[in-house]
Each structure stands twice: as structure tokens, then as C-alpha cells.
Amino acid sequence: xxAKLQEIRELAQQVxxxxxxxxxxxxxxxxxxxxxxxxxxxxxxxxxxxxxCPVCVTHDRFLEHALAIAAQPDTVVAxxxxxxxxxxxxxxxxxxxxxxxxxxxxxxxxxxxxxAKQHPELRVIFLGIGFETTAPTTAGALVAAKxxxxxxxxxxxxxxxxxxxxxxxxxxxxxxxxxxxxxHVSVITGMHIYEFVxxxxxxxxVITGFEPNDLVAGIAQALRLIAAGRAVVDNQYxxxxxxxxxxxxxxxxxxxxxxxxTEWRGLGxxxxxxxxxxxAYAAHNAxxxxxxxxxxxxxxxxxxxxGEVLRGAITxxxxxxxxxxxxxxxxxGACMVSGEGTCAAYYRYS
Amino acid sequence: xxxxxxxxxxxxxxxxxVISVQGVRRTANLMxxxxxxxxxxxxxxxxxxxxxxxxxxxxxxxxxxxxEVTLTGIG
Amino acid sequence: MPSDxxxxxxxxxxxxxxxxxxRDHVLPPLxxxxxxxxxxxxxxxxAGVQLAFTTDSYVIRPLFFPGGDIGRLAVCGTVxxxxxxxxxxxxxxxxxxxxxxxxxxxxxxxxxxAAAAAREAGVQIVAGDTKVVERGAGSGLFINTAGLGxxxxxxxxxxxxxRPGDVILITGTLGDHGVAVLSRREGLAFQTELxxxxxxxxxxxxxxxxxxxxxxxxxxxTRGGLAAALNxxxxxxxxxxxxxxxxLPVRPDVRGACGLLGLEPLSVANEGKAxxxxxxxxxxxxxxxxxxxPLGHDACRIGAVLAAPxxxxxxxxxxxxxxxxxxxxxxxxxRIC
Numbered sequence: 001x002x003a004k005l006q007e008i009r010e011l012a013q014q015v016x017x018x019x020x021x022x023x024x025x026x027x028x029x030x031x032x033x034x035x036x037x038x039x040x041x042x043x044x045x046x047x048x049x050x051x052x053c054p055v056c057v058t059h060d061r062f063l064e065h066a067l068a069i070a071a072q073p074d075t076v077v078a079x080x081x082x083x084x085x086x087x088x089x090x091x092x093x094x095x096x097x098x099x100x101x102x103x104x105x106x107x108x109x110x111x112x113x114x115x116a117k118q119h120p121e122l123r124v125i126f127l128g129i130g131f132e133t134t135a136p137t138t139a140g141a142l143v144a145a146k147x148x149x150x151x152x153x154x155x156x157x158x159x160x161x162x163x164x165x166x167x168x169x170x171x172x173x174x175x176x177x178x179x180x181x182x183x184h185v186s187v188i189t190g191m192h193i194y195e196f197v198x199x200x201x202x203x204x205x206v207i208t209g210f211e212p213n214d215l216v217a218g219i220a221q222a223l224r225l226i227a228a229g230r231a232v233v234d235n236q237y238x239x240x241x242x243x244x245x246x247x248x249x250x251x252x253x254x255x256x257x258x259x260x261x262t263e264w265r266g267l268g269x270x271x272x273x274x275x276x277x278x279x280a281y282a283a284h285n286a287x288x289x290x291x292x293x294x295x296x297x298x299x300x301x302x303x304x305x306x307g308e309v310l311r312g313a314i315t316x317x318x319x320x321x322x323x324x325x326x327x328x329x330x331x332x333g334a335c336m337v338s339g340e341g342t343c344a345a346y347y348r349y350s
Numbered sequence: 351x352x353x354x355x356x357x358x359x360x361x362x363x364x365x366x367x368v369i370s371v372q373g374v375r376r377t378a379n380l381m382x383x384x385x386x387x388x389x390x391x392x393x394x395x396x397x398x399x400x401x402x403x404x405x406x407x408x409x410x411x412x413x414x415x416x417x418e419v420t421l422t423g424i425g
Numbered sequence: 426m427p428s429d430x431x432x433x434x435x436x437x438x439x440x441x442x443x444x445x446x447x448r449d450h451v452l453p454p455l456x457x458x459x460x461x462x463x464x465x466x467x468x469x470x471x472a473g474v475q476l477a478f479t480t481d482s483y484v485i486r487p488l489f490f491p492g493g494d495i496g497r498l499a500v501c502g503t504v505x506x507x508x509x510x511x512x513x514x515x516x517x518x519x520x521x522x523x524x525x526x527x528x529x530x531x532x533x534x535x536x537x538x539a540a541a542a543a544r545e546a547g548v549q550i551v552a553g554d555t556k557v558v559e560r561g562a563g564s565g566l567f568i569n570t571a572g573l574g575x576x577x578x579x580x581x582x583x584x585x586x587x588r589p590g591d592v593i594l595i596t597g598t599l600g601d602h603g604v605a606v607l608s609r610r611e612g613l614a615f616q617t618e619l620x621x622x623x624x625x626x627x628x629x630x631x632x633x634x635x636x637x638x639x640x641x642x643x644x645x646x647t648r649g650g651l652a653a654a655l656n657x658x659x660x661x662x663x664x665x666x667x668x669x670x671x672x673l674p675v676r677p678d679v680r681g682a683c684g685l686l687g688l689e690p691l692s693v694a695n696e697g698k699a700x701x702x703x704x705x706x707x708x709x710x711x712x713x714x715x716x717x718x719p720l721g722h723d724a725c726r727i728g729a730v731l732a733a734p735x736x737x738x739x740x741x742x743x744x745x746x747x748x749x750x751x752x753x754x755x756x757x758x759x760r761i762c
Contacts, residue, residue, distance in 0.1 A: 001744045026762045027353055036746020053762055080397075081687075081758030085435070098433050107613050107686060107759050108398025110379060130397075133352035134761060137397040140381050184352035187394065187401050211415060212744045239408045240394055246402060249382045349749075353687045353761050372681030374608075376615035395685075397761050 004216045009042050011223035018044040020175055020312045021222055024165070025182030026053025029340040031210045045219070048312050049335065049342045051164050051267065052182050054129040054157075055082045056334035056341055059263040061297045062157045063088035068293040069125050069155065069286060070101035076119070078104045078112035079127040086337060087329060089297060109141035109154075116145070116152035125286045128156040133184045135160075135275055136249040139256035142277070145284050155286035156277055159262060161185055162193045163273035168310055169201045175312035178204040178222040183214070183237040188253075190245025194233045202231040209237040256281055266306030266333030306333030309342050316346040323347060354396035356404075356412045359387045369395060435755020437484075439648025440692075442755045463661070464583055465506035465645070468576060475576035477512035479503060482569040488531065491605045492620025493696075496539035499568040501625045501696060502647070504546045508627040509643040509699065511582040511634055512574030514546060519570050520554040524563040535566065546625035548572070580634055582643040587662040587702045591641055591730040594701040594708070596629060596715055597622065597723040599651055600679040603693035607682065613759060615685065617678045622697035629720045633701065636714035642702040649753050650692040654700055655738045656752040666738045668728030668750070687760035691740075692753040702730065 012019070023029055029049040032038060038047060051057055063083075067090060070077040077093065084094045084105060097103040102122075106112050109126050116124035128138040135158045145152040161182065168174070181194055186207045194205040204225035208218025218236045225234065235241055253275070262274025277285040304326065305319040316322045316335065326332040328344055335343035357369040357378065367387060369378045379399045380386050387393055392409040393400035404412055435442045452460065459467050466479035483499040500517065507514040519539065523532070543550050605621040607613060626645065634640060642662070646654035651673075659666045675690045683690050697720060703711050708726060715721035738750040 005745075025352070030762070033748060034742070035744050036740070036742040036748040037744070039746045039748065040744070055762060080761045082760040082762050084758055085754075094433050094435065095431065098431050105613075105758060107761075108379075110377075110398045111613070130352065130761065133354065133396055133401065136382055136401075137379075137399045140379060140399060143381075182352065184354045184394075184396060184401070187354070216744075239404070239411050240402060246382060246384075248384050249401065252382065355684045370681075371685050373678040374615050374617045374681035374685060376685070 001212065001216065004220065005040055008045070008216065008220050008223065011220060011227060012042045012044050014227045015223055018046070019177040019223070019226055020046045020048055021178050021180055021219065022048045022050045022176045022312070023180040024050035024052040024161070025180075025185070026056065026338055026340070027184070027210055028180055028182065028215065029053070029338070032215055033340050035212045035215075037212065037215055041219070045223070048176065048310070049338070049340060051168065051264065051310055051334060052131065052161065052185070053334065053338045053341070054131060054134070054159065055086055056337040057159065057264040057267065058083070058086065058129055058157050059265050060088045061263060061292070062155070064090065064295070064297050065287075065292045066093065066127055066155060067091065067096050069290045070096050070103060072290065074121065075123045075125060076102040076104050076115060077125050077127065078106045078115060080129065081105045083127055083129060087331065109138050113141045113144055113149060113152050116149050120151055123151050123153065125153045125155055125290070128154045128158050131159055131161055131182070131185050132188045132253070134158070135257065136188060136252050139252045142256050142281050142284055143252070146281060150283070153284050153286040153289055154277060156257070156275060157262070158257065158275035159264070159273055160259070160275060161189070162196070163270050164264065164267070165197060167267065167270045167273070168307065169197065171307055172311060173313050174201070176203065177226050178206065180218050180222060181205050181207040183207060183209040183240060186237065186241040186245065188246050188249045191233050191235055191241065191243050198231040198233050204231050205233045207233070207235045207237050207241055209240060264334070265337070266304050266335065267310075304333040306335050309333070309335050316343040352396055354394050354401060356392055356415070357395040359389050359391050359393060361389060362387060367400070369393065371395070433755070438753065438755030439653050440753035440755045444752070462583065464510065466510045466512070466574070468510055468583070475578065477507045477510040477574040477576050478572070479506040480569065480571040481506060482567060484564070484567050485606065486564050487609050488535065488565050490609050490621055493623040494535055494538050495566060495568055496535035496537070497542045498623050498696060499570045500539050500542035500546065500548070501623050503570040503572040504548060504625040504627055505645045507572050507574035508625075508630040509582065509645055510574070510576060511580035511630065511640070511643065512576045513631065514548045514572055514574040514627050516573045517543065517548050517550045517570050518552040519550050519568065521556070522563055522567040523555065523557045524565050525557060525560040527565050532566070542625060546627055577634060577638070580638055580640070582640055584642045584644050584658045585661040586641040587658050587664055587730050588641065589664055589730055589732040590705060591702050592705050592708045592726050593666065593668065593728040593730065594703070594711060594715065594724055595651070595674065595727050596699045596701065596721045597697070598674045598676050598679070599695060599698070600675060600683065600690040600693035602696040603650065604679050604682045607686070613686070615682065617682060619676065619678045622695060624697035624720055626697065626699055626720065629715065629718045630699065632718045633711060633714050637703060637707045637711045639707060640701060640703045640711065644700045646695050646698060646700055648694050650690070650694055651700070652689070652692040652738070652750050652753055655750065658700070658702065659736050659738050662730075663735045665731035665734045665736075666728060667731055667741060668738070669741050670743045672725060672727045674723055674725060687762075688757050691750060692757050
């Protein structure tokens, strides 16, 4: 490991100017934090956390919809633990549970399906969050539900990575020198989804895994590509990611979902970046079965400069909301929701 | 954005498998794998589903990694 | 907390939310110098006798878990709170709150188990109380225990006594209890051979204090795990703490379960482990005494106390990096990201 870190220092010198690398994926952010990687990188190499944390980018409107469903009689809202404490404008799922709603934390959508099978008298609504990695698992549960679990529903906030990356890249000055691309999304999608980033926007993309060795190898490769001026898609996670990805999972996503416009916290509406449940599965689509609340959701992101923080164009203190109205307990943008988001990190450590 | 972890397949019954992550067992679904998995093979597990199966060579690399995993597990 | 706030599960998790609740709502009306010590047991002097006095309530679900049950836990938890003050636990009280519908068979098993734990710890349960609540008002059975112990003269193991230069020892593996309990929670089902470490630690601490009466501080890392315990020490003693990731004893199956569910072994509960903080010169004697006891044979050094950064806990990672170990917010939740 020491030799690899030394190599990073040498490569950083070779590049000769400060660089910002974006780890697109929230799990990369967490992994880098847990192993103390930031403390080992040279001054001139900065890691920025990207929009790839599904909880962080989930819009208040989705949470409000979930809370409205949870308030209905005979319903159980099943969710990954990640969502439980996310604060919305009228509370969190955790506080809804304290007020009497039935909220079940699950490890898998299949655990929620199991609850539905065991309790035919209840309606079980699974909150589908996550990107291409998680979408096929929700799709799998929906296929199983269609085969005979009428009381299982999904409220989908699933999102896809390429449209969000494009929105970020076209929205203004981008001070990101290279991207570390999410390893487990790529297991499903394969490598081609990042080609436009390299070809149109001339930024190197390095797919990497989550062990310290993977992260360090990914950063070293990103620096090598920056130094050489090569904007290509490179795979440093070959033990898990193939060029074509998992085609069976891709087919399942297409079978169950169709692209839709969707809102991202802090980034606004991004065309074609969401996954809506297809008509063939409408009977299990919670968005149809349980209409969204008519109540107006205040536009929390007004004035939020999350997009610029994500592009590396500004640092969090330059945003007027930062620390004033936007704090970890009242987050406006995605960068404040996750503990390791760029704004949350600035809030706690500076 | 996606925690996934290498797991060893112990038993297979159709699309249902019992897997082990360092001695911790639970059920996993194999429907996302092109040609299923056999006991003894390694898969990458996310939210109860196997996302990918490893070849023997790749599995060796994974086994070595597992020896080193410490406190934080595999992200 | 704003006045329209309501109590959430995480207020009981032993982390930041619990601290806030106590600081803002529970302690102010009761304030007195002894309470202000804020350790797991109060240290009192009564007619020249040094006593330790404590109480704790047990609401664990499920009532039975691999390696123990709520009865054993209710005795061990209170015994350990006394033992961490360097006291010899003597007498316990036991209050039962039974939910309508609880099987009497289950109650029998739990009472047998509490009695066995009391024998193991050498304490007597000398008073008690039993109430029944309507179905739905409790999850089967809650237990409250209070305990009284005799403090050793010349021993002061309050966590505020940790000082720069001290070493930090742990008496065994981390996270066994929390993972064993989690494995039986509804909706998360997984199977492991792992059993809870729940055990009375007063024999172990007595052996330690016989060998090293000058131990500076003791703390059992229960709710909130090692992360919460070390943050408590750093805050109380105004010191920095640095632990070594490579030195932390974590069983493979605890790592496996934590990897699977995205949990942090550092913040998973223990019920049969103690943190020991002592002068570096006492390290070898302390470790020898701990390892000679059946509950301490995996004892090891995990870190050191520093002058700065005061109030903070740092982890030196296996790849040579450094990061903060924060006070957990509340109970840890399984995650997918």
C-alpha cells in the first residue's frame, strides 16, 4: 500500500496542477472515509462526493408520498434502513413510525415481499430507491408479486446514472478533472454508459471497486490518464465488471421499468433519469394505487447550489443556504443529507 | 451507492440459494444470473440478489481479499 | 429539541440523541453533584462506607437470543455497571413489567436464567416488584434492575481519569452481542453460530484490580458500542483517543454480518466486554491478569490516550490513514449504500 500511495504522490507531481476527482458513488465516499484515504492523498488531489447516493438525491416529494401512504390504515411501508432518518418537510419515516405508522426496515425487497405473503390482510409498499444496481432487485420482486402477491406494491424513486451525469456536465463550468465511476452500477450496466463522458466532455472515467486497493488503483489510474491527457473509460474493477455488464439484469429492468423524468434533490428535474413502473405492472405500482398527496411540497432546493458543489465550481460555504438554513438536520441539497456528502463534511469538520 | 459483498453459495434450490458471508448465512436469489450458480461458487450479493458469478480464477482473487478484510467489511 | 418533538427509537440508542435527551430534558430538573458525575453508576459515601449504586431497564427484543435472554441481560448489565466503578456488586432489585399474554413458561425460563446469572456474579436479588400491562403496551416483558455494590478503597475508575500517555485495552472481541441479537430480528433473518457475550464482569474486574489497583478508568461498551464508549471517555476526560484498526479484535462472522448489512462493528453493542484504561507501565500486568480469567483471554491493547485533539476519537486505519470515530447518532440501521 505504501508503494501505491508513493506512486500517487509521484503521479500528482507529474500532473503538475491541483486536481479534483469526483467519486460518483456514495459507497465510494463512505469507503474512502472509513479507511482514512483522504488523509493519505497529496494536498493537490481532492476527492469530491458525487450525486450517486440514492438517499441523498431522493426528493422531498417522494418522501411526502411515502409518508402519506404510511398514514393509511392497514399499510406497511418497507424500506432500506438508509431512508429511515432522512428528514422531509413533514418529518421522517422514523418519526412517522413513532406516531403509529407501520414502517419495516428490510435488507432486501424480497423481505418485503415475504411480509406481504405472510400478511394478506395488509398492503405492503416497498420504497424502491437506488440506481442500476438496486433496480433489478426491485424488478425481481415485482415479477414475483405479479405471479400472485396482490398486496405487494412498489413506490419507485429508482434513478439511472448516465442522465444525471449528463445533466451535471452540461449545466455549467465543470472543475472535475476525472471521474471515479461506481463499480457495482457498472456490474449491471457494463462500461459503455460512461463513453459520452470521455468522448463529448473529454473527462477520463475510471471504474473501480470499494476495497482500499481498488480505490488507490482507481485514483492512480485517473492521475495517469490526466497526466497523459487521455479521456477514455478505464476499468480498474475487472474482477467484477465486464464490458457488457449483466444483460439478464438489464433485460429485467427494461421489462419492468420505463425511463421517466424525475426530480433530484438539489439538482432539479432531469429528463429521462428516472425509472417508472410499466403499465403491465400497474396493479403493483404504488404511485397509481395510492395517489400522491395534493398538499404542496415547498421547493426546498430554492437557492440551493448543490449542482455547483457537485461540479466542483464552488465550495459549500459559498452557498447562501449553507449553515444558515441548510444543516444536517434540515438538509436542502443532496450534499448535506449523507454524512459523507461534501456539504455535510464541511459542516462537521470546518 | 451500492453495498455489495462476495458470498459463497452453499445450497441451491431453483432460483433460491443459501449463501455464506464469512460464516453468516442467509437466503439469496439467483434470478439475475444467466446460468445460475452451483454450491461452492462465489457470487456478488446486493440486497438479497446475486448480481454476478465469479469464475474460478476470479474467485481465488476474491478469497484472498476476504482474508484481508478487516473492520469495515467490503464496501 | 423543539417542543413539538416526540420520542424516537434512536433516543434510546445510546448515542448523540440519547445524550441530547438527557442533557435537555431529563437531567436539569434533577440536578445534583452526584448525578453530574454521569457515569454508569453513582459513587456514594454513606456512614463512611464507599458505595456504588445504579439502575437500568431492559427492553430487548426478542426476549430470547443466541447466548442469553432478557433475564440474564438484566442481571449482568447492572452488575457490570457496578463493576466498572471498581465495586463489588452485592444486592440487586428486580422489577418485572409483564404484558398480558406472556407465556408463563417463558417467564419461568427467564427467571431461572436471571437467578443463574446472579449466582454466577455472586449477588443476591433481594427485592422486587411485578406489574402487568394490557396487551400491546409492552413487548412481552420489560425488566428493571437496580444494584448496590461496595467500592474498593483506593480505587477510582471514573472515565474522567483517563490521561495522556495511558494505554487502552479491551477484554475481548467486539460486536458479538449486537450481531447475535440482530440475527433474530424480524425482516433481517440471517443465521450465524455467533452467541451473545452477555456475562457478569465483576470477577474479571476484581482480578484486574487485584493486580493493578491503579487502573485509571473502566467502561463497558454496551449501547453504541466501542465508538460511544470511547467518545464518552474523550469528552469526560478532555483527552484525545487514538485506536488502531489492525488491533481491534472482531470475529469473522461479526465482520460478515456487518459487511452484509452495512453496519460498523465499532458501534455494535457488547454485553460482556470492558474497556480498561491504565498507565503504560501497568499494561503488561493488566493484560496478564485479564488473560488469566476465562472472560478475558482475548484481551489486547487497542490504542492510547493523547493530549489532543481533546474530546475526539481517531482511528488509525489499516492502510495508514486516519479518520474520526464519531459518536453514533442512535441505533445503527442496515443500509444498502
